[in-house]
Amino acid sequence: MHRLWKHNIFLEKFWFLQQNARSLNSKIPPTPIVKPIEENKLPPRTKIDQKTIDLLERLSLVDFANKKGIERLEDAIRFADQIRVIDTTGVEPMISVLEDRTLYLHDDIVTDGNCRKEVMSNAALTEESYFVAPQGNIPLIPRDSLLTEDENLDQK
Amino acid sequence: MSGNVRSLLDGIPVAVKDNYCTRNIETTCSSRMLESFKPPYNATVVQKLQDAGAVLLGKCNMDEFAMGSGTVDSIHGPTKNIWQSGEKYTLLRNVGERATSVEQVQGCNSTHGSKMVYQELHHLSSHSNKEGSSSPSEEGDWFIAGGSSGGSAVAVASGAVFAALGSDTGGSTRNPAAYCGVVGLKPSYGLLSRHGLIPLVNSMDVPGILTRTVDDAATLLNILAGHDLLDSTTVQDSFIPLDLSQDIDISRIRIGIPKEYNCPGMSDEVMETWSGVADILERAGAEVVQVSMPHTPSSIACYSVLNQCEVASNMARYDGIEFGLRTAENRSTEELYASTRSQGFNETVRGRILAGNYFLLQRNYPHYFLQALKVRRLIAQDFTHAWSSGIDVLLTPTTLTDAPRYSQFISRDNREQCASQDYCTQPANMAGCPAVTLPIKLSKQGLPLSLQLMGQSYREDVLLAVAKWIETAVDFPRLQLET
Numbered sequence: 001m002h003r004l005w006k007h008n009i010f011l012e013k014f015w016f017l018q019q020n021a022r023s024l025n026s027k028i029p030p031t032p033i034v035k036p037i038e039e040n041k042l043p044p045r046t047k048i049d050q051k052t053i054d055l056l057e058r059l060s061l062v063d064f065a066n067k068k069g070i071e072r073l074e075d076a077i078r079f080a081d082q083i084r085v086i087d088t089t090g091v092e093p094m095i096s097v098l099e100d101r102t103l104y105l106h107d108d109i110v111t112d113g114n115c116r117k118e119v120m121s122n123a124a125l126t127e128e129s130y131f132v133a134p135q136g137n138i139p140l141i142p143r144d145s146l147l148t149e150d151e152n153l154d155q156k
Numbered sequence: 157m158s159g160n161v162r163s164l165l166d167g168i169p170v171a172v173k174d175n176y177c178t179r180n181i182e183t184t185c186s187s188r189m190l191e192s193f194k195p196p197y198n199a200t201v202v203q204k205l206q207d208a209g210a211v212l213l214g215k216c217n218m219d220e221f222a223m224g225s226g227t228v229d230s231i232h233g234p235t236k237n238i239w240q241s242g243e244k245y246t247l248l249r250n251v252g253e254r255a256t257s258v259e260q261v262q263g264c265n266s267t268h269g270s271k272m273v274y275q276e277l278h279h280l281s282s283h284s285n286k287e288g289s290s291s292p293s294e295e296g297d298w299f300i301a302g303g304s305s306g307g308s309a310v311a312v313a314s315g316a317v318f319a320a321l322g323s324d325t326g327g328s329t330r331n332p333a334a335y336c337g338v339v340g341l342k343p344s345y346g347l348l349s350r351h352g353l354i355p356l357v358n359s360m361d362v363p364g365i366l367t368r369t370v371d372d373a374a375t376l377l378n379i380l381a382g383h384d385l386l387d388s389t390t391v392q393d394s395f396i397p398l399d400l401s402q403d404i405d406i407s408r409i410r411i412g413i414p415k416e417y418n419c420p421g422m423s424d425e426v427m428e429t430w431s432g433v434a435d436i437l438e439r440a441g442a443e444v445v446q447v448s449m450p451h452t453p454s455s456i457a458c459y460s461v462l463n464q465c466e467v468a469s470n471m472a473r474y475d476g477i478e479f480g481l482r483t484a485e486n487r488s489t490e491e492l493y494a495s496t497r498s499q500g501f502n503e504t505v506r507g508r509i510l511a512g513n514y515f516l517l518q519r520n521y522p523h524y525f526l527q528a529l530k531v532r533r534l535i536a537q538d539f540t541h542a543w544s545s546g547i548d549v550l551l552t553p554t555t556l557t558d559a560p561r562y563s564q565f566i567s568r569d570n571r572e573q574c575a576s577q578d579y580c581t582q583p584a585n586m587a588g589c590p591a592v593t594l595p596i597k598l599s600k601q602g603l604p605l606s607l608q609l610m611g612q613s614y615r616e617d618v619l620l621a622v623a624k625w626i627e628t629a630v631d632f633p634r635l636q637l638e639t
Contacts, residue, residue: 024427024428024430024431025431025432025434025435025438025444027413027434027444027445027446028413028418028427028430028431028434028446029413029415029416029417029418029446030418031418032418032419032420032422033415033416033418033453036420052514055517056510056513056514057494057510059513060468060497060506060509060510060513061475061490061493061494061497062494062497062498062501062506062509062510063494063498063506064506064510065498065503065506069503069506069507069510072503072507072569072571073507073510073511073514075571075572076460076464076507076511076514076571077511077514079457079460079575080457080460080461080515080524080528081457082454082457083454083457083458083461083524083527083528083531084523084524084527086451086454086527086531086534088527088530088531088534091530091533091534092530092533093526093529093530093532093533094529094530094532094533094536095359095529096359096389097345097346097359097536097587097588097613098345098346098389098391098588101391103388104388104392106385115196118196118197119196119478120478121194121196122193122194122195122196122478122479122480123477123478123479124476124480124481124482125482131477131478132477133477133489133492134485134486134487134488134489134491134492135488135489136488136489136490137488138487138488138489138490138491139488139490140488140490140491140494141487141491
């Protein structure tokens with residue numbers, strides 16, 4: 001029985017390597033089922049305005065760098081718009097795949113610590129045993145709008 | 157040094173992706189932000205490898221902060237796929253105890269004692285390094301390794317290491333494994349500890365395992381799996397080590413083919429590969445049925461929203477104060493953070509942070525983030541329905557094509573690429589279920605074509621048993637570099 005099985009595997013391998021016919025196994029979908037959602041079914045394409053740019057840069061503390069960055073965001077929003085047309089009435093949000101399990105607790109015992117040197121070993125700037133930061137509560141200095149970036153480049 | 161063998165991995169060379177913390181060894185995540193970061197501790201899975209006696213050969217290249225599907229966005233340069241790279245290699249077919257085939261390619265018997273080709277590893281992972289290259293192709297004409305764990309995949313494919321760790325958030329282990337012709341396992345969420353794995357998306361990240369064979373993947377899994385007190389997202393169930401020594405009776409297995417996984421852009425060769433393996437399984441007596449997972453088409457858009465939102469949160473820790481890059485900016489903390497982060501992150505990372513914060517704005521929160529959480533449940537339910545209808549494993553493609561050329565890949569930006577490359581891989585991350593990619597055959601271009609199997613959570617035993625059966629049946633040639 002085992003020999004027969006081994007022989008079958010050999011034949012399978014041979015057949016598989018020879019196959020180049022276009023006919024697919026009946027269970028394989030021959031054409032893509034997915035059709036891209038038509039533009040008119042989606043909400044209107046979002047255009048980012050200056051107020052949003054400023055807000056996002058302040059919240060993220062990274063900058064868009066250039067107009068391409070704004071276009072990239074608009075593309076990302078457009079791509080995400082696909083999920084807005086899905087009917088989710090009565091569906092609960094799924095925060096974690098482990099939602100059916102209880103988060104467990106630890107005993108309140110110290111099991112770690114006393115490693116200040118290691119904790120501070122990667123800081124670029126320290127003073128004695130302190131991390132160092134500049135003054136806070138000073139708003140970011142506004143800069144030229146990226147939306148008019150092309151115009152500014154033309155004028156230069 | 158007591159002379160006792162610690163485990164199957166004692167003395168075996170391994171490598172880990174550069175987003176795993178390795179004590180006193182640079183862990184850069186391929187980003188300027190962490191360019192000189194040396195963690196003072198080992199990630200749990202790295203520690204487990206060390207305790208088992210494995211030898212860490214090096215850290216592997218990746219896309220910056222694991223954002224990407226090509227391993228092209230890295231401060232260390234892109235990683236080339238070893239297949240069709242111009243490096244000379246032979247193809248070995250595994251003449252193991254199972255096959256009666258006497259088909260031998262170039263007369264070599266394959267063993268696990270792969271040569272350690274250190275210089276090849278370095279050479280292969282650096283685009284700018286021209287030494288020893290015998291490639292007649294021009295620069296930019298090579299094939300990508302996939303991402304974001306491209307370095308790990310090439311390290312295993314080239315034989316430099318026995319196994320490598322990657323990470324998998326949306327397919328980052330399976331995508332490069334598929335392109336590089338190695339086994340890429342994404343374990344169930346919560347099975348392996350993420351302590352010390354620099355996080356991308358906390359609700360989807362898992363450590364990934366890349367090896368040459370399914371048996372090796374099981375060996376690694378047995379060593380790495382298990383509850384970790386330091387990671388509260390690991391499950392407390394006791395892990396039963398896998399034993400793949402018994403042949404599975406394939407006639408008792410029900411394979412599901414989800415029809416929504418044929419997506420636009422999928423190549424004929426991938427379709428034929430998918431079909432061919434379905435045929436083999438059917439002829440061996442397995443029950444192969446078509447199933448529907450109707451929310452699959454929206455999965456990738458949903459994934460993009462959840463990914464960007466979690467990224468916006470996870471990247472907030474990089475402020476230049478406690479670790480990482482710090483610019484000389486002195487005017488205020490806000491200016492310091494902003495300038496450090498703008499210099500430390502590449503466009504892709506910044507783009508995702510901005511997009512994530514956009515979706516989390518009060519006015520957008522219910523329409524994007526909350527909606528994505530609901531869609532995630534629908535996607536997870538697609539899987540649950542498949543399992544409750546009696547399906548043991550799902551068989552799908554891993555990627556849409558064989559490995560793309562570098563010049564073609566970079567013609568679309570990172571965001572666009574991820575939006576199509578991850579189609580088949582990210583649903584498993586959304587549902588948390590285990591998935592494995594295995595190489596099946598070579599394409600017309602001589603590049604690996606792979607398929608993916610997905611299984612029920614914490615049922616890696618069934619998943620890998622079926623994977624091993626297919627692996628034996630297709631006998632994918634192993635690449636051995638000529639030195």
